[in-house]
Amino acid sequence: MPAGGAGAGNGDREDREDPAMSPTVTDGKLSEVASGDLPFAGEHASRQNATGGPFQTATEIAAGVSKGEFSAREVIEEHLARIAARDGELHAFNEVMSRDALDAADRVDRLVASGEDPGPLAGVPVALKDNLCTRGVPTTCSSRILAGWRPPYDATVVRRVREAGGVIIGKTNMDEFAMGSSTETSAFGPTLNPLDNNRVPGGSSGGSAAAVAAGFASLALGSDTGGSIRQPAAMCGVVGMKPTYGMVSRYGLIAFASSFDQVGPFAQRARDAAMLFEAIAGHDEADSTSLDRPAPSVSSLLGAGVSKLRVGVVSELVDAASADVASRVREAANLLATAGALVDEVSIPMCTYSLSAYYLLAPAEASSNLARYDGVRYGLRVEAPTAEKMTTATRSAGFGDEVKRRIMLGSYALSAGYYDAYYARAQRVRTLILDAFDTAYKRFDVLLAPTSPTTAFEIGSKIDDPLAMYLSDVCTIPSNLAGHPAMSVPFGVGDDGMPVGVQVLAPALAEPVMFQVAVVLEDGAPTAKSRGATASVVPAHAGQGEGTPV
Amino acid sequence: MFLRAQHGRICTHLHLYGTPDFSRLTEEANIRWVAQSLLPGSEPLSHRGGDGGVLVLHGFTGTPQSMRPLAQRFVDASFSVEMPLLPGHGTRIEDLVPMRFSDWRKAAEDAYLRLAGVTKRVIVAGLSMGGSLACRLAADHPEIAGLVLINPFIEPPADGFREILRATLASGMEIAPAVGSDIAKPTVSELSYPGSPLAAALSLFEGLDDLVDDLDRIACPVLLLSSREDHVVPVSTGDFLMERLRVPVTRTWLEHSFHVATLDYDAGIIESAALAFAQEMTKMTKGAAPAVRGAEMSGDASTAVTAQAAEAAEAAEVVASAGAARLTTEPDVRDGSDAGPSPAGERPRGLATGTITIDEDTHVARLARLSLSDMELEQFTGQLAAVLEHAADMARLDISATAPTSHPLPVQNVMRDDEPRPALERDEVLGQAPRVEDYRFWVPRILAEGQ
Incomplete structure (x- = not known):
């Protein structure tokens, strides 16, 4: 089913919301979990709380399942019920893998029962962006050209999630081939922001961000080529992280722009993101760009604090943001200073050229990568008398507007006569941007910036103006050009009550210090009334239901 | 029904x-x-x-x-x-x-x-x-x-x-x-x-x-x-x-x-x-009735152009995938008789001013194996021009002494030991193909009439 998300049992909706039908209501242990210090306090979760246990954070689920306090099956059934109740409206999923997920949960439960180690992600529901290959399960990139395609192999990250005991719960909607910043370019229709259905969830990994924000999955994987994990994380009020280029295997990630693409985690909290990052990071011989060195341990430093850390606030990126977003970033900087960090402003003028360089380089790589969709080996074919006509007809029918635009832009930038003016120049500007970051990181351990220049915008407001859409990536792109890690942490809300994300940027391989800062930001993030409210605006130790805006 | x-x-x-x-x-x-x-x-x-x-x-x-x-x-x-x-x-x-x-x-x-x-x-x-x-x-x-x-x-x-x-x-x-x-x-x-x-x-x-x-x-x-x-x-x-x-x-x-x-x-x-x-x-073309979609040529002259365009597209793909490699010889994909954007010798060498014409778009679409409607061409041309205009700000930077970056990390070829390993399941792979015959991918003929 090309667009299976909407078919995820919406007919059961009424029943599912009836407490009597909730699969997890009656277990006393679950109620105990429910009364614990869960950070997720959304409207939806509150309703679930009344009926039983809201399995929310990945660390708590993994701990509870490993100890046998509750079963992985119960966890998965609860999440599937939430999906059934609300995904018809949100469309976070292209495919919900109910049966596979329940089977995987049962396997985890059997390991626990037999006294074996079920792995660090035991029983944790994980959603996958639909550009990660899952053997035998449709993997579409939200494109008509791949609708119904069932890969013959699993991506390395998918295998690693399973090996760690994680339960793959479904494939999430995305901008077609990850080209977009709002999930509106999906061939199967947009995903709605769970906090305000009139707004976009960001993109391109909007389905993964929405799935975590709506409590459909505790963790999710996305891909970040120009901000596609961090920007939707910011817009949905969750944590999203792009690792150092080469840190996570891309074997089985459907390529968009190969010198930028990186797989990374979404989670409710930074410590949960750290857990998933550690499960997927590390060398993979199947990916020739994979770093041949052990992945750094990040969880060991999570509580180390920021004392004496040098933090630079990037003025050009703060200036690029709206006033309310810029204020949150300054407040975040103040918080770090209060916690002992050495905070200063830093100017990196070269950042302002990032967008120009990226929107020539990434489309150029995309035009090459997407040449493989020729109607021969997989996906759509529109028959025609010769191979070239067949390929042209197939691509014209199979690709959506944004993909066609980027292929056009990339082919133009690479074509004879324009190559030097566009592609070659952008490659040199990329060098200048790398140099500028290297200079900045001589003075600072991490940098601070907005994740997105604005909070989530309204559906339809930018889709007809590609340049305006591209500009929403202005704060995230520099890290992709540099290949550096960066992550977005929810930090308060904007004037419209929608979540704001603050971005922590770090030099290559510096994930541990980046997480260290993220945890301090998260723990000190302001409590504020927001629509629907998520983990983003509730301190991690706030009592459930107390002062919880709904 | x-x-x-x-x-x-x-x-x-x-x-x-x-x-x-x-x-x-x-x-x-x-x-x-x-x-x-x-x-x-x-x-x-x-x-x-x-x-x-x-x-x-x-x-x-x-x-x-x-x-x-x-x-x-x-x-x-x-x-x-x-x-x-x-x-x-x-x-x-x-x-x-x-x-x-x-x-x-x-x-x-x-x-x-x-x-x-x-x-x-x-x-x-x-x-x-x-x-x-x-x-x-x-x-x-x-x-x-x-x-x-x-x-x-x-x-x-x-x-x-x-x-x-x-x-x-x-x-x-x-x-x-x-x-x-x-x-x-x-x-x-x-x-x-x-x-x-x-x-x-x-x-x-x-x-x-x-x-x-x-x-x-x-x-x-x-x-x-x-x-x-x-x-x-x-x-x-x-x-x-x-x-x-x-x-x-x-x-x-x-x-x-x-x-x-x-x-x-x-x-x-x-x-x-x-x-x-x-x-x-329903396009109002002068002369012959519109051809079937995607079938735009039959004569020798136009197929020659297409073959050259294919070469150019392949060259472009090589550039992108090889990263560090430079396209040193620029194939002139249009001969003089073709209605191209401008003769090869006059093509801009500095950063263009951020314009792209419908003719160029049509040419690029052919390189990219896309057949665009007039409406798409018109829309894309305006949108791409806006992006290119934005990109023109790079012209301000002095890049004369700067080496290009094609990849954020130094990359090198990675070879594994040459020993047999299980490959993907043949039937599973072929099962995803639009058309298969005798365990092979079936494609229409590659060459047009007369080639």
């Missing part, structure tokens, strides 16, 4: 006639459609847009509801659209009982003439019997610019089958059971009658008998959209049609839809393909 004709085997029709309780069926129909008004959703559509017209025809026992999303796409794209409600449909099943093929043919003809009166070029799109009527019109009106046929009903059912229907009719039963709306997508249904009047169906078959003899009179390009699985008309009807047509046919397989594909999973593919086809076919 009427007879289950899976794989065209008579036996599958027969079992339908074993047990049905026709009296209950007609009674139910009476109760349900007791109000003689139009069923909500079955309203016809008549829209005045531009000079390009699209006539949209629904199927037997169906209504415009099944075609409305497609019709709406044409409306949105500024076409003039006529979507008639065919006689006897959209009210109650009894109203269909006395109707005959000639009634539907006349209604389609009238709607066509209305549309032709206010537009310059018209294409006809039809589902099932709507496809039969579309072919009928194109055979009668050579000026029709194109046909979009979605699971058209073309091949006349065998005599033995008709005998059974006649016998059923003679026994006093006027209405055969319908199979319901044949749609894979579980959340969607077609607004159609709960049965199929037999006399009307037999008349449709006779209409097909006549049509088959006239198929070779159709002179316009055809876009044929065929579901792989269809429980109403045999899938072989598409092949039957293609054997008898003398015009170019572009056939697209719909992998995820049943008979009423316009409401099914592949609706988006149908709409995009039909829209692109309609735009191509």
Whole structure:
């Protein structure tokens, strides 16, 4: 089913919301979990709380399942019920893998029962962006050209999630081939922001961000080529992280722009993101760009604090943001200073050229990568008398507007006569941007910036103006050009009550210090009334239901 | 929607006639459609847009509801659209009982003439019997610019089958059971009658008998959209049609839809393909009639250009994938006689000023193996120009002493030991291919005529 998300049992909706039908209501242990210090306090979760246990954070689920306090099956059934109740409206999923997920949960439960180690992600529901290959399960990139395609192999990250005991719960909607910043370019229709259905969830990994924000999955994987994990994380009020280029295997990630693409985690909290990052990071011989060195341990430093850390606030990126977003970033900087960090402003003028360089380089790589969709080996074919006509007809029918635009832009930038003016120049500007970051990181351990220049915008407001859409990536792109890690942490809300994300940027391989800062930001993030409210605006130790805006 | 004709085997029709309780069926129909008004959703559509017209025809026992999303796409794209409600449909099943093929043919003809009166070029799109009527019109009106046929009903059912229907009719039963709306997508249904009047169906078959003899009179390009699985008309009807047509046919397989594909999973593919086809076919070109979509050349000169363009595209791909490699020789993809953006010698060497012309776009589209409609070209040209204009800010930077970065990390070739390992499952891989023969990917011929 090309667009299976909407078919995820919406007919059961009424029943599912009836407490009597909730699969997890009656277990006393679950109620105990429910009364614990869960950070997720959304409207939806509150309703679930009344009926039983809201399995929310990945660390708590993994701990509870490993100890046998509750079963992985119960966890998965609860999440599937939430999906059934609300995904018809949100469309976070292209495919919900109910049966596979329940089977995987049962396997985890059997390991626990037999006294074996079920792995660090035991029983944790994980959603996958639909550009990660899952053997035998449709993997579409939200494109008509791949609708119904069932890969013959699993991506390395998918295998690693399973090996760690994680339960793959479904494939999430995305901008077609990850080209977009709002999930509106999906061939199967947009995903709605769970906090305000009139707004976009960001993109391109909007389905993964929405799935975590709506409590459909505790963790999710996305891909970040120009901000596609961090920007939707910011817009949905969750944590999203792009690792150092080469840190996570891309074997089985459907390529968009190969010198930028990186797989990374979404989670409710930074410590949960750290857990998933550690499960997927590390060398993979199947990916020739994979770093041949052990992945750094990040969880060991999570509580180390920021004392004496040098933090630079990037003025050009703060200036690029709206006033309310810029204020949150300054407040975040103040918080770090209060916690002992050495905070200063830093100017990196070269950042302002990032967008120009990226929107020539990434489309150029995309035009090459997407040449493989020729109607021969997989996906759509529109028959025609010769191979070239067949390929042209197939691509014209199979690709959506944004993909066609980027292929056009990339082919133009690479074509004879324009190559030097566009592609070659952008490659040199990329060098200048790398140099500028290297200079900045001589003075600072991490940098601070907005994740997105604005909070989530309204559906339809930018889709007809590609340049305006591209500009929403202005704060995230520099890290992709540099290949550096960066992550977005929810930090308060904007004037419209929608979540704001603050971005922590770090030099290559510096994930541990980046997480260290993220945890301090998260723990000190302001409590504020927001629509629907998520983990983003509730301190991690706030009592459930107390002062919880709904 | 009427007879289950899976794989065209008579036996599958027969079992339908074993047990049905026709009296209950007609009674139910009476109760349900007791109000003689139009069923909500079955309203016809008549829209005045531009000079390009699209006539949209629904199927037997169906209504415009099944075609409305497609019709709406044409409306949105500024076409003039006529979507008639065919006689006897959209009210109650009894109203269909006395109707005959000639009634539907006349209604389609009238709607066509209305549309032709206010537009310059018209294409006809039809589902099932709507496809039969579309072919009928194109055979009668050579000026029709194109046909979009979605699971058209073309091949006349065998005599033995008709005998059974006649016998059923003679026994006093006027209405055969319908199979319901044949749609894979579980959340969607077609607004159609709960049965199929037999006399009307037999008349449709006779209409097909006549049509088959006239198929070779159709002179316009055809876009044929065929579901792989269809429980109403045999899938072989598409092949039957293609054997008898003398015009170019572009056939697209719909992998995820049943008979009423316009409401099914592949609706988006149908709409995009039909829209692109309609735009191509109604384009006002001077000279020759428009060629079939994607088929833009036949002579030696133009194929030579294409071969060069292919080379250029490959070279470009090499540049992108090799990263550090520089494109040192720039193949001149256009010879002087071709209407290119500018002669090679005059191409900008500095950063361009952020302009891109429609001619350049057309050229680039060919490199990228995309066939863009005029509307897409115009839209993209403006949008790409805006992006390039933004990118022109890079001209301010001095890059004379800067090396290019093609990759954020130093990359090198990685080789593993040359020892055998299990590969992907052959059947699993080939099972995902659009077409396979003898364990090989099947492709149309690579070279055009004369190459």
